Structure formats: C-alpha cells, structure tokens
Amino acid sequence: MYCKNCGEAMNDNQAICLKCGVKTGQGTAFCSNCGNALPENAAVCLNCGVAVKGAEGDLAGKDKVTIALICFFLGGLGIHNFLMGETKKGVVKIVASFCFGLGSILALIDFVKILMDKYVVDPDKLF
Numbered sequence: 001m002y003c004k005n006c007g008e009a010m011n012d013n014q015a016i017c018l019k020c021g022v023k024t025g026q027g028t029a030f031c032s033n034c035g036n037a038l039p040e041n042a043a044v045c046l047n048c049g050v051a052v053k054g055a056e057g058d059l060a061g062k063d064k065v066t067i068a069l070i071c072f073f074l075g076g077l078g079i080h081n082f083l084m085g086e087t088k089k090g091v092v093k094i095v096a097s098f099c100f101g102l103g104s105i106l107a108l109i110d111f112v113k114i115l116m117d118k119y120v121v122d123p124d125k126l127f
C-alpha cells in the first residue's frame with residue numbers, strides 16, 4: 001500500500017503516513033495500490049489499472065452544491081454518478097429506477113452522504 005498523498009510506501013496497518021502525516025486513504029495524488037502519480041481526477045490508475053477511490057467527502061473535484069442539487073433532482077438517473085466517473089453506480093440507478101422505482105431511494109442515500117461529507121467516490125462499487 002502507498003500513501004495517496006505523497007506516494008510513500010506504507011504498511012497495511014499504518015493509520016497515518018510517516019512521511020507526510022496524512023491519514024491513510026486521504027489524498028488523490030497517488031495510487032494506493034502501486035504508488036504511481038495520478039493525473040488530477042483520474043478514475044483509474046493508468047499504471048496498474050486499479051480504480052481510484054476518492055477520500056471521504058471528495059467529489060472527484062466537483063462542486064459539492066452542484067453535485068448535491070443534481071443528485072436531488074436527477075439522482076434517480078444516476079447523473080451525479082456519471083459526472084463523478086462512477087459509471088457502474090449510474091447504470092445501477094437507471095436500472096433500479098426503471099425496474100423497481102428504487103433509483104431515487106439510492107440517490108437520496110447519496111444525497112445525504114454528499115451533504116454530510118461522507119460520500120466516497122469509488123468507480124468500482126455498484127451503489
């Protein structure tokens with residue numbers, strides 16, 4: 001595992017990076033899997049192919065108010081997920097909306113997490 005803030009190699013059980021002091025999992029500058037430097041707002045590491053998870057409350061560089069509003073009004077269609085590079089979550093919401101009408105419930109959960117800065121951008125997750 002590598003520090004996502006400075007790219008330093010870390011043990012899996014380390015809570016903070018000993019080089020930069022940032023909490024494990026915080027930061028988006030480096031791949032946590034291979035330590036490769038990432039382009040800004042990259043959804044996938046170009047070196048190892050692993051999906052890049054955002055830090056809590058980090059909305060892939062998007063504005064919180066904008067994403068919250070889009071999530072509230074268009075969330076059932078997963079528009080906010082697509083904007084943040086989360087294609088899988090977006091597709092799941094569309095399917096859930098058309099099949100069971102559940103997309104807006106999933107969107108509401110996202111909406112609350114976004115407002116509370118608890119939302120984690122993860123292109124690998126389905127919801």
Ligand SMILES: [Zn+2]
Pocket residue numbers: 003004005006007008017018019020021022
């Ligand atoms: Zn570090």
Ligand SMILES: [Zn+2]
Pocket residue numbers: 031032033034035036045046047048049050
């Ligand atoms: Zn990588």
